[in-house]
Amino acid sequence: MRQSQAGSGTLGGTVYRIKDDKRVQTSARLIYTGLMRCLGSQRLSSLTVTDVLRASGVGRATFYRIFDSLTDVLAYGCEQAFNEAISQSQEASTTYDALVAFTAVWLRESDLLEAVVREGRVGILIEAHAARADELGLLRRRTATRGDEVEHETDEFAVAMLSATMAATLVTWVRRGRRDSPTELVDRMRNGLTAMTHIFR
DSSP, rough: OOOOOEEEETTTTHHHHHHHHSSHHHHHHHHHHHHHEEEEEEEETOOOOHHHHHTTOHHHHHHHHHHSSSHHHHHHHHHHHHHHHHHHHHOSSSSHHHHHHHHHHHHHHHHHHHHHHHHOHHHHHHOOOOOOOHSSHHHOOOOOHHHHHHHHHHHHHHHHHHHHHHHHHHHHHHHTTOOOHHHHHHHEEEEEEHHHHHGGG
């Protein structure tokens, strides 16, 4: 996972506070790494903050300055992965290549994806996509005219559908044993969406 970005997170009801302070950002990464290490052998429901602190080497006061719960740490991990995926996708020259680059980052975070699926926290993944889906450049919001305002409202539905589709695709990839490459996964998503359009014909 790359350098943490400063700011506050509010994904799926979670809250965390990452200040523009390298020490805080380093602590957040250590806590996230400690949580992922613990999830390699335990379920989230059986973990305590103390377990994660022991694995991360971070103090309790520092943990609660940044996070309110262990679920917040998972949400932080999802948002950091999303930030990196956005960064990588922006270098692509086509929408298809952007999706492949975006997906490739998520597949490298397969342990995070598996933890989210196993712990029943898929909502966090959907929220991570929905919060910034328009940054993929796949959807454009228009507000100039009355007609465009209606289109903007439709865009919100499009963002929601795209976010849920991408999250569901990643979840299915995990459940199928992580077999597909980024290109194969994007092709599966495209084919699935194309097949769904026949419903409305």
